[in-house]
Amino acid sequence: MRRPTLEAVAARAGVSRATASRVVNGQTTVAPDIRDAVLRAIDELGYVPNSAARSLVTQRTDSVALVVSEPGNRVFSEDPMFSTAIRSASVELEAVNKQVVLMLVSSPKSHARVERYISGGHVDGVMLLSMHGADPLPSALSRLRVPVVSYGRPAVPVEIPFVDNDNVGGAESGVRHLVETGRRRIATIAGPQDMIAGQDRLTGYRNVLRDSDRRSIVAVGDFTRESGAVAMRQLLRDDPALDAVFVANDLMAVGALQSLRQAGRRVPDDVAVVGFDDIEAAKYTEPPLTTLRHPIAEQAAAMVRLLLNLFEGGPTDPVILPTELVVRESA
Amino acid sequence: MRRPTLEAVAARAGVSRATASRVVNGQTTVAPDIRDAVLRAIDELGYVPNSAARSLVTQRTDSVALVVSEPGNRVFSEDPMFSTAIRSASVELEAVNKQVVLMLVSSPKSHARVERYISGGHVDGVMLLSMHGADPLPSALSRLRVPVVSYGRPAVPVEIPFVDNDNVGGAESGVRHLVETGRRRIATIAGPQDMIAGQDRLTGYRNVLRDSDRRSIVAVGDFTRESGAVAMRQLLRDDPALDAVFVANDLMAVGALQSLRQAGRRVPDDVAVVGFDDIEAAKYTEPPLTTLRHPIAEQAAAMVRLLLNLFEGGPTDPVILPTELVVRESA
């Protein structure tokens, strides 16, 4: 026994398939009694429209791809930014009855797969999450003439709408906080320099240091806890007298705190630490982390709105959301 | 200009649509030269099969739903278990060319949506993640005659294949470790009692305490950091003399550590702490957390295999994976 078709519904209600279709799609040009008969038939048969058949004719699928370019190793699993963004986007899309197809792309091989999938008409649009600088996906997809939006400014100058937070400004206010609280030797643990967020936060750091006449001390991590711990040890070796460090994300800051503890440095007494992101864990470090909050969920929601606008012809100007310094105990 | 169809490919290659289809689907009954001509046409036109049309006739979609029942508030975003499982399942499915449709269900309203979506034939099968005890989804879906597997033993006695870790055994070995290291007053912060993992880990705790003639001291959390912190304060009030606590997941253990610190208790000197899950963050707490490791990624992979077996008629016996005690400094 297979699932009932519209044909079956029509037969049971004693109408034509066309009329049944009208009822299913909520058209108003159906007399109330006939309408009721059809609805009853639908209910009795447990009819659910076949999506493949529908999208074959409508050329729509009512689902969108969420393509996550993994920044390597295990960041996806560890960094709550991803799940927060995914969750928010998913909720937002659910509200307009669209489905999320999640695509994790790590290798160049899966890159081709994504492109094939998307050009296969499976989805009406694409949301791109966290790509690296050299990611060929944005341009590849926009070439496919598929509606694409991006979470985070694309590194390559490609004309796709995007949502981002003010990475430079945020970093600046974080570092400025360190300057204003009297820190002299301010280091930074930068993010991966093939990611825009990594670059921009480093730029913000440099801007403030230049303006306040301090020397920059830089180590680079890859946004993982582990890399933060490694980078912190490195910094302590490079400049044992440093008294502050601006870390480009909270996850690395957690690692940095551990290295500082192991090196016998007190935070914030000996070394002040400022993170970036304000993930939940920032409240639970020892000491709790001073960091820059930016609204991840709102950013994801804004991205969804951008995509919907792309479908319906609304405004698609880039959205830049502000960051906010959250002062806790680490700085 | 719309996307090229198989018809166009056939025309360009000078063959029939049927032959072109044979080539696309890798059938061997096509002469090499004709085959080459078709492949060339495909390449030149940039042809990609229309998935809707294909699945309309094949009755397959090559995508599966990953339904995540959110255990309330923000656990999904914070607990890396989810992203790890999602990632692993996604990678595993990608390997067999299937897509993941992510469905987050929180409200009963979205529950109906999920059911409708699934019975709409959008997906070939369903993977269920982390449902509560009263979750009606497992039975509802298995009633729809859709292949369903579950990550975590379903609470209701429904006949669906599942993968789980040995929650009872894991909890037992964790608590036993506390007993063996000489702890006398061992409390627990249990997980939500409407979740199997919450129940089973509490059972394990109780088993060992009963056997070692100790009194159980229980507070209940909801697997969030915050709830762990609250529960720990509660426990300290209930029994200021406790010298150990078994926490049902690492996230709550992080919160508990903070509360212990704020209460001036040293870990592990005054109070030993054992967590559960061995998330990455467990290495970075102060002190690093002794906890029970279970292979989340493998579990997700096993779940995928179960689903594939359901499609192809392989074995679908429940899979229970072992846990392993990882001793760090907190106990």
Next chain:
DNA sequence: AATCTCTGAGAGAGCGCTCTCTCATCCACC
């Protein structure tokens, strides 16, 4: 040479739906 495989390719139905076009019916108006 006649028949019989076997291989390779085409014809065409049909998956379940939407949507345009057509048409019957009804009421209003002159």
Next chain:
DNA sequence: GGTGGATGAGAGAGCGCTCTCTCAGAGATT
């Protein structure tokens, strides 16, 4: 009473693909 315009419902094409059925032709067998 006849015409015009709504209104509501049906007929049927067609979305792009797969797959069975059919058949032409090449080679093998008697």
